[in-house]
Amino acid sequence: MKKIALFPGSFDPFTKGHFSIVKKAMPLFDKIVIGIGENSNKTYLFSLEQRINFIKHCFKTTPQVEVGSYNNLTVDYCREIGANYILRGLRNSVDFGFERNIAQMNHAMMPSVETVFIVTDPELSAISSTIVREIIRHNGNASEFVPHGMLDII
Numbered sequence: 001m002k003k004i005a006l007f008p009g010s011f012d013p014f015t016k017g018h019f020s021i022v023k024k025a026m027p028l029f030d031k032i033v034i035g036i037g038e039n040s041n042k043t044y045l046f047s048l049e050q051r052i053n054f055i056k057h058c059f060k061t062t063p064q065v066e067v068g069s070y071n072n073l074t075v076d077y078c079r080e081i082g083a084n085y086i087l088r089g090l091r092n093s094v095d096f097g098f099e100r101n102i103a104q105m106n107h108a109m110m111p112s113v114e115t116v117f118i119v120t121d122p123e124l125s126a127i128s129s130t131i132v133r134e135i136i137r138h139n140g141n142a143s144e145f146v147p148h149g150m151l152d153i154i
């Protein structure tokens with residue numbers, strides 16, 4: 001059976017932290033689908049199309065990594081795409097507490113799916129999409145925190 005992982009998130013925007021988690025996970029899986037979860041109650045800085053384009057740009061030479069979007073439960077999207085793993089990144093103990101709960105609930109709903117955590121590199125652990133969004137909103141320079149060239153393609 002092929003090892004397919006879903007990396008779910010809002011990715012508003014995709015950061016160097018997200019990029020590093022995917023790179024580190026690549027040797028573990030046959031395919032990684034970066035799944036942009038769309039929540040109709042949330043407002044985003046970047047449109048779904050922009051977020052998809054950013055991520056496609058980052059992995060244009062990596063056929064093993066695909067990009068998709070969904071607005072149903074993460075486990076239902078796993079079923080749709082045949083994913084047997086959920087990939088998540090851990091920056092700190094706050095992430096761990098939150099992620100453990102989600103992983104346990106997802107596992108209860110779909111026992112065939114395991115969540116795999118990758119611990120971020122220390123130099124990337126302060127990066128969050130929330131802070132990057134604030135920098136961009138206030139016309140600051142966020143290029144240090146996002147994959148190279150990404151902001152040029154807006």
Ligand code: ADP
Pocket residue numbers: 008009010011012015016017018021087088089090091095119120121124125126127128129
């Ligand atoms: P969500 O809205 O689901 O939290 P995010 O786009 O913020 O989505 O994050 C998606 C995943 O990436 C989560 O597992 C999160 O912990 C992880 N992540 C976010 N920032 C970083 C970072 N700097 N380093 C490693 N993992 C990160």
